[in-house]
Each structure stands twice: as C-alpha cells, then as structure tokens.
Amino acid sequence: MQMKISYLYLHYTERLYRLNLTKLLETSSNTSERPHIEVVHDFSAHRSPVGMSSVILGSKLYFVGGERLDMDTSTPDFWSIPISRADAKNCTNLDLFVYDTECLSICPYNVKVPRLGGPMSYPIVVTLEGKIYVMERRPYFGCRENFSHPIFVVFNPTTGFWRSLTPPPFYKPFSREWKDDDLIMNHYAWGNKLAIVTNKSSYIFYAHQEAWREVDDLPNIYSCVEFKGFLIGMLVGVTNLISFELDDNGLPHSSNYHVLPELRIIFCPPLHNHSPGFVIPLDGDGSRMCFVYVGEDGTFERSFARLAMVKLHISTCIGRQKVTAVLEGLHNFDCNRLHLSGQTLLSSFIKCDHLDKHGIEADASCSSPSTRP
Secondary structure (H helix, E strand, C coil): CCEEEEEEEEEECCEEEEEEHHHHHHCCCCCCCCCCCEEEEECCCCCCCECCEEEEECCEEEEECCEECCCCCCCCCCCCCCCCCCCCCCEECCCCEEEECCCCEEEECCCCCCCCCCCCCCCEEEEECCEEEEECCHHHHCCCCCCCCCCEEEEECCCCEEEECCCCCCCCCCCCCCCCCCCEEEEEEECCEEEEEECCCEEEEECCCCEEEEECCCCCECCCEEECCEEEEEECCCCCEEEEECCCCCCCCCCCEEECHHHHHHHCCCCECCCCCEEEECCCCCCEEEEEEEEECCCCCCEEEEEEEEEEEEEEECCEEEEEEEEEEEEEEECHHHCCCCCCEEEEEEEEEEECCCCCEEECCCCCCCCCC
16 A cells, blocks of 8 residues: 655755655644654765756656766865866766665666766756756856857657757857856746746747747746746745736736735745745646745844745736735744755755555655756
C-alpha cells in the first residue's frame, strides 16, 4: 500500500532543502507539531557539480549545467565570474543529474541521455509542454568568452536528444571587453511561452513556432501561475502579489495589473534582503497555489521563510473580470539553523512522492510549475 506525500523543494546555490507539505497541511497551527524544513543535499559536501539549475519534468527533479570542482577548490562566485574553462582542476558538467528520493541525494541520471554541447553555469531551465529548454545566461554573469557551443537547446524525452534552437535576438558575439549588452534580469514561463526580461527590453519565445519576438511592457516578475486568463506573480520591487490580465495574444502587460489586497498580510512585517518570491500551482487549473517568501527580519540577524496557501477566484467588477484571493494558510519558519545567509534561492518546486508500506520513497507523478525556478 502506498501513500502520496507532497514535498516543497527549495533549490539554493549551495544546498537543496525540502518541507513535507502533506504533513504541514494536516497538522494544526501548533508550531511544535509542524514539520521542519530540512537539508536533503549539500552540493559541495557530496562533491556534486555546483552551478546547476533544476527543473521538474514528469515525476523527476532534474539538474542541468554547472561545474565539477576539484576537492581543494572553493565554491566560486558564479554570479560575477564563472570558473575559467582552461582550469584543469575544474571541468564543465555536461551530464544530466536527478534527485534520488530513496537515498535523498543528487546522482547522475542512470538513463542514457546525450550530453550538453557546452558549458552552462546556472542556466535558465524551464519545461514547456513536456520538453526541457535550457539557455546559457552568460550576459548575466559578465562572461566575455566567445563559445561555439549552442546557447539555447531543447531536450525531447520522446526522442531522447538535445537540439539547438535560435538564441534570443540580444545574443550577439562580443569580445572580452565590456560592451553595452543586454543583462538578463528575470525569466518566467507559462503555457508554451518563455519570457525573458532584460535591462533594455523583453522577449517572448513561442515553443510552437520556435521563434522569438521582442515585446513591450512585459512585467518583471520572479515566477508566475496562470489562472483563467490571468498571470499571478510577485513584481520585482513590489512587496505584494499581483494579477496581470492576458491580452488577446495571451501576453501580460505591466500597465494592466491588479494588486491582490487580501494577501498583503503575507508581507507584514516585510522581510529584508528577501529571495525571489516563487508562486507554485497546487492543482491542475491554478486555482490553488503556494507562495514562498524568504528573507531577514528587521535585525538582519535572523532568516525566516513564509509559506502561504492561496485560493484564487474570478469575480466581476464594473463589467470586468478580476482575480480575488483567499488566504487559506500562512506559516512562518525560523531558518537560522539552515544557514541561508549568503545563498540565493534559485527555484522552488512541489514534488509528489509515494511512500510504500516499508517507508521507502519512490517516484510518482506530481503537480509542478512550468517555470524554474
């Protein structure tokens, strides 16, 4: 007999954490009965590649890109200077890794999959309609090297191959000296679309046509949930959740939004130096979602994670539809013991595992976001 268990996974730069979401929803508000956020994998301690990005496809949590480090090499600051490709002690990770729910570790994927065509440190990774899309974000890291490897690829699990795609329009060959290049600020995905927001403009990739288009007025949000013609997300620089109505072309606009006042309590009091706010669907139609918000209190000495469960509805106001929200639950976790300070939250997922009668976890189907994460 098997029981389905849902876990919330938090992928940070140095560690992978998880929270038993099923148990959290079953317990009372008594903090002593709640499950705790736990470390399930330390990348440096297990000599795993660092600089990987993660994504869920089907029932598995995959890790792509990054670098393999020599034992005596300290973890580099990928956000400013990627590892030198000429360093013999370090080498690019071209293999696909997967999270093993039995041994609670990240291991090389044991199914034969072609290797990536070149180095990618913390690449942008999303799933669109059952395929994994991976894009090197080298302008963000200030890497001035000209690589001949593909910088935007797609993996089709049906064919089992990686395939190169046309990169976004702002990717141009450049020399080592700094030029006025576009810098990737954020990305998010929904349906069959991937949005890239840079410091200069914004772009949409359409998976069906495998084509890019430059668009105006895209909102700069960390992630999104699609719900009945709206996108829900946290706008950069705004401590609130916001709904954006999609236009006739299925695109959101930063000038056409509605703040969800019912959810302001999530941000009171505000957290400082907070991570990106991730929204994650809890069901198939997006009507229930989970919101993760991590940061420091006013003393800047303690880290906290806030987890909100939200139910979405559509209402009509003056002849127009709008999104209204009901806060079903708000949980605060003291994260000081997790040593989150100095780490960056890269992505967040909800993954469903099965627990068999012997207490051993096994992969199962799951509800997961189409964005990073």
